[in-house]
Amino acid sequence: MDDFYAINFVKTEFREAFNSGDAERLITLLDPEFVYMPDGVGQTMGEAAVETIRKQFRDLARVYHVQLLPIVIEIRLQDSIAYDYGWHIWKKTRGADTKPIIVRERYVDIWRKNEDGQWKLWMYMNNAEVPMQTPTAA
DSSP states (O other), X not given: OOHHHHHHHHHHHHHHHHHHTOHHHHHTTEEEEEEEEOTTSOOEEHHHHHHHHHHHHHHHHHHOEEEEEEEEEEEEEETTEEEEEEEEEEEEEXXXXXXXXXXXXXXXXXXXXXXXXXXEEEEEEEXXXXXXXXXXXX
16 A cells, blocks of 8 residues: 555544544554643653543543544655644534534644554644744844
């Protein structure tokens, strides 16, 4: 399988894990040495990161129906490492009659190909979206 296709496939699985409310589907995408650096929360690694993701996912799904729309700007590949970056747009709804909460974040995913040729999420980092800065002349 072409590596660009494979990264797009696992990114689709990432999206569908959230959209289906399936924490374990997300966990299967994580590298054993996964590093988690979300905005506003301390960094965790390895099994602690997996457990943090599992708990946060379940807490989120308990309160909201979540829809994730990833906007991938670019995928870059270098041997057995790849990264993609862009925006994650989260639509969180409490119930059928409530107005959804829309959150837009910037993200970087770093993927690592394992010995079996599978791409696994090695590092996830996100932060709040801020307006683009335009340089000004001095």
